[in-house]
Amino acid sequence: MDESKRIWRDRVARWHKSGHSARVFAEQEGVNAGTLYSWSRRLGMNRSAYRQRSGKTMLPALLPVVVAPSGATAPSPSATLEIVFPDGAVVRVPPTFDEDTLARVVRALGGVR
Structure with missing residues (x-):
């Protein structure tokens, strides 16, 4: 080699x-x-x-979460939500989305058991 x-x-x-x-x-x-x-x-x-x-099962890595302080400006209702998985997969969720479909996508990517 x-x-x-x-x-x-x-x-x-x-x-x-x-x-x-x-x-x-x-x-x-x-x-x-x-x-x-x-x-x-x-x-x-x-x-x-x-x-x-x-023979190991890889656990998802924990990602940092940023919480806006109270009184901070709320995100625009037209803002797109972005979910980034530890393996690099990215799901961009528009403001108008179907919750059941999103849940199936997240499960399929291994984000929720």
Whole structure:
């Protein structure tokens, strides 16, 4: 195995163990998130394959939540809600949305059990 492949195999394994999204992990490593995904696929190390090999279940990472102080201006009713999952998936929810559909999407992405 050449040096580059060995470096990327280690990097991808550390990414999967970290629980961070590709974007966050790539920023920390100083690499491109697309390149990280590409190497993960090339090496056959997608997250589900990693979980099967390691026997571990990856728990979702906790994300910071910002709560506006009382008296702060409320978000506009026309504002889009954005949900970012630890694996990098992003769901943008328009102000007029169907709650049941949103709940199914979030469950499908592994956000709610």
